[in-house]
Amino acid sequence: MNIKTRESEYQCIWADVHTDLVAGMKTFSHNISLSDLMSDKDYRLILADIDSRLKVFKGQLLQTETKLQFTPVGISSFFAPEGNSKNLTTYLAVAGSSFIFFYRNLKGIFKFQIPNLEPDQGETSIWNQLKENSIDTESALTRLDELQHSSHDVHLSTRSLELLSIKDAQKRLSFVEERKQIPIVISNYITCMTTLKRSDPERIYATSYIVVGTECRIIYVIDYSGSKIISKFKIPCIPFQIASYGAYSIDYKLHVATRNGLIITIGSGEGKPHRIDVGSKILRILRLDKTIVVGTIDSMYRSYYINGNQNFSISLPDTITCMESFDFKKGKYFKGVLITLKNSELRLYNEKQLLNVYKTSQIIFGMTFGKFGSEEDNLILVSESGCIMVKSLLHSNLDKEFILNKPLEDGNMNVPKKTKLYLDLIEREKESSGSMNQIFQSDLVRLRYKTLDTYFKMLKIGNAPQNYSTSSKIKLSATLQGLGPNFRLNLFVDNTGDEAICSADMTLDYDSRLFNFEKDCIQLGILVPNVPIRYSMRFRNVSETGSSGNIKIHILDKARTSPLISTTIKVPISEVDII
Numbered sequence: 001m002n003i004k005t006r007e008s009e010y011q012c013i014w015a016d017v018h019t020d021l022v023a024g025m026k027t028f029s030h031n032i033s034l035s036d037l038m039s040d041k042d043y044r045l046i047l048a049d050i051d052s053r054l055k056v057f058k059g060q061l062l063q064t065e066t067k068l069q070f071t072p073v074g075i076s077s078f079f080a081p082e083g084n085s086k087n088l089t090t091y092l093a094v095a096g097s098s099f100i101f102f103y104r105n106l107k108g109i110f111k112f113q114i115p116n117l118e119p120d121q122g123e124t125s126i127w128n129q130l131k132e133n134s135i136d137t138e139s140a141l142t143r144l145d146e147l148q149h150s151s152h153d154v155h156l157s158t159r160s161l162e163l164l165s166i167k168d169a170q171k172r173l174s175f176v177e178e179r180k181q182i183p184i185v186i187s188n189y190i191t192c193m194t195t196l197k198r199s200d201p202e203r204i205y206a207t208s209y210i211v212v213g214t215e216c217r218i219i220y221v222i223d224y225s226g227s228k229i230i231s232k233f234k235i236p237c238i239p240f241q242i243a244s245y246g247a248y249s250i251d252y253k254l255h256v257a258t259r260n261g262l263i264i265t266i267g268s269g270e271g272k273p274h275r276i277d278v279g280s281k282i283l284r285i286l287r288l289d290k291t292i293v294v295g296t297i298d299s300m301y302r303s304y305y306i307n308g309n310q311n312f313s314i315s316l317p318d319t320i321t322c323m324e325s326f327d328f329k330k331g332k333y334f335k336g337v338l339i340t341l342k343n344s345e346l347r348l349y350n351e352k353q354l355l356n357v358y359k360t361s362q363i364i365f366g367m368t369f370g371k372f373g374s375e376e377d378n379l380i381l382v383s384e385s386g387c388i389m390v391k392s393l394l395h396s397n398l399d400k401e402f403i404l405n406k407p408l409e410d411g412n413m414n415v416p417k418k419t420k421l422y423l424d425l426i427e428r429e430k431e432s433s434g435s436m437n438q439i440f441q442s443d444l445v446r447l448r449y450k451t452l453d454t455y456f457k458m459l460k461i462g463n464a465p466q467n468y469s470t471s472s473k474i475k476l477s478a479t480l481q482g483l484g485p486n487f488r489l490n491l492f493v494d495n496t497g498d499e500a501i502c503s504a505d506m507t508l509d510y511d512s513r514l515f516n517f518e519k520d521c522i523q524l525g526i527l528v529p530n531v532p533i534r535y536s537m538r539f540r541n542v543s544e545t546g547s548s549g550n551i552k553i554h555i556l557d558k559a560r561t562s563p564l565i566s567t568t569i570k571v572p573i574s575e576v577d578i579i
Contacts, residue, residue: 010357010358014379014393016390016391017391018389019390020388020389021387023387023388025382025386027047027048027049027382029284029323029366030073030075030193030241031366032045033076033077034372035090037077037105039089039090043371043373045057052070052071053068054066054068057388070096072096074193074194075095075193076093076210077090078091078093078195078210080224081207088205088206091103092104097187099112099114100113100222102226114220117186119157120154120155120156122154124184126143126147127160131181137172144156157184157186158186159184162175163176188216188218190213191238193210193213194242195211196244196248196254197209198249200247201246207224209223209230209248211254212242220232233266237258237262237264238259238260239256240257240258241256241282242255242256243255243292252268253265255292259281261277261296263275276292276308278302280296280298282295282296284320286337288337290306291351299317301349303351316339316341318342319341321363321365322339322367323337323338325369336349340360340364340367340381344361345358345359346358355398360383362384362387364381365383365384366382378392379391474494474501474527474564475493475495475496476492476567478490478567483574483575484541485540485576486538487571487574488537488538489551489569490536491506491534491536491537492534493506493524493532493534493535494531494532495527495528500527501557504524504525504555505522505523505524505556505558506554507554508520509554510551511549515549516539516540544576546576548570549570549571551571553566554566
């Protein structure tokens with residue numbers, strides 16, 4: 001089979017849905033999310049940019065914009081119980097500085113602060129001696145430098161690191177005099193964040209925990225309530241991305257990408273953390289079933305097994321800018337990888353097999369794939385200039401690309417039966433589009449006729465309001481409460497026209513041998529447009545046997561001879577008083 005090398009040789013599998021050229025969003029993939037924020041099955045697009053803005057889009061419209069107090073380093077949506085209820089609701093976690101802010105229904109509800117790190121005793125001792133003037137600045141500088149290089153487990157405070165960076169002796173002396181009286185505080189800043197299912201990894205709507213990595217080389221697993229840390233892991237390097245897999249209460253793995261090109265695996269049942277040395281700076285990692293997919297700054301797309309053995313390695317034509325998982329559940333199911341390059345190419349891989357190449361109009365710096373609105377399989381792209389592009393997947397073209405790119409076996413194409421049937425149905429729809437439209441229009445006419453016929457029958461038997469006036473528009477509805485012999489008649493009157501109706505009255509027509517009302521007529525006065533009026537009237541069934549009957553309600557205008565509107569309500573058989 002010939003290998004395709006040009007983008008024009010591939011089927012276009014992406015359809016343009018929406019492009020916002022003036023969005024001005026400067027963000028990356030870890031700050032983009034698609035989530036059912038309002039728990040209404042309408043998935044929103046959430047973006048947090050480097051200008052400390054949190055934007056939520058509903059469809060093509062900006063729903064809310066919030067100014068953050070920090071630069072976000074990650075956003076994640078997850079499901080958790082609301083209070084003591086067992087019903088799950090959607091939460092949004094936004095991480096920045098040393099805080100995680102939690103939102104529900106687009107409103108901030110609480111925050112969690114990562115605890116500060118205890119300063120090293122050796123560093124504390126040095127600054128205490130400087131405070132007591134028992135040691136000079138140069139000796140303290142030498143001891144701090146030795147302490148910094150003595151062990152990887154020692155975290156010096158920013159104060160000590162800043163002192164070590166000052167070269168001028170007089171400035172060092174002034175720096176010490178200004179700060180030696182202040183207690184040492186080592187803030188634990190967040191570098192990355194993700195979520196981990198609590199008990200059922202296969203369910204979409206399942207309770208999740210928050211997982212964060214910090215500058216102090218610690219991984220925290222935080223309860224969904226944002227009130228406590230349930231697990232804590234120490235790693236030898238600074239993390240910048242975490243990929244989670246499994247469930248916390250069953251079996252889970254956390255694959256942590258570090259700044260020095262290592263992938264460290266920690267989790268349940270793990271003794272010493274397992275390491276994979278990629279050999280280059282990592283841009284992005286993904287966990288796909290039994291493999292870990294890695295994109296590096298040297299334009300390499302790599303795959304590793306969980307035990308650390310390399311599966312494959314592919315050299316790409318340009319630098320990787322984004323990488324995202326592609327979970328395709330229709331037709332030929334597979335979990336693929338979407339990769340964007342600096343040459344504006346968007347590539348789709350199924351493991352090491354290249355399925356499609358698409359040329360974007362700009363260089364992409366942020367990307368996510370999933371459900372947007374009520375539609376599945378949408379691709380969200382954020383370009384270098386801040387433009388937001390929404391694209392929808394063309395399933396038929398993807399199926400064709402998958403078949404065309406599938407390796408040949410004994411010279412024959414092995415096409416799955418379901419895929420063949422799917423493609424046959426597509427061709428049938430193309431050929432029979434005219435007749436299908438005619439059938440649809442015919443069914444629509446039948447539906448309208450059935451609706452009109454049913455309404456006419458209701459008018460004939462008096463079960464629907466009948467409007468006799470063509471110049472006024474009155475809505476009248478009546479409901480009945482009670483089992484008898486005492487009843488309550490609730491009336492709702494609304495003038496939906498453009499002009500007010502003066503001197504309107506409402507009268508009741510009924511059999512006085514069956515029912516007894518306190519009064520039969522009500523003066524409505526002026527009916528103002530779009531100002532509904534409610535009335536409640538009590539009556540009694542005076543029949544000895546509790547017989548049923550009808551009550552007719554008319555709204556009259558003194559300037560007209562016919563009623564404005566009439567309706568009939570049927571009173572059921574009533575209970576009778578037992579003496």
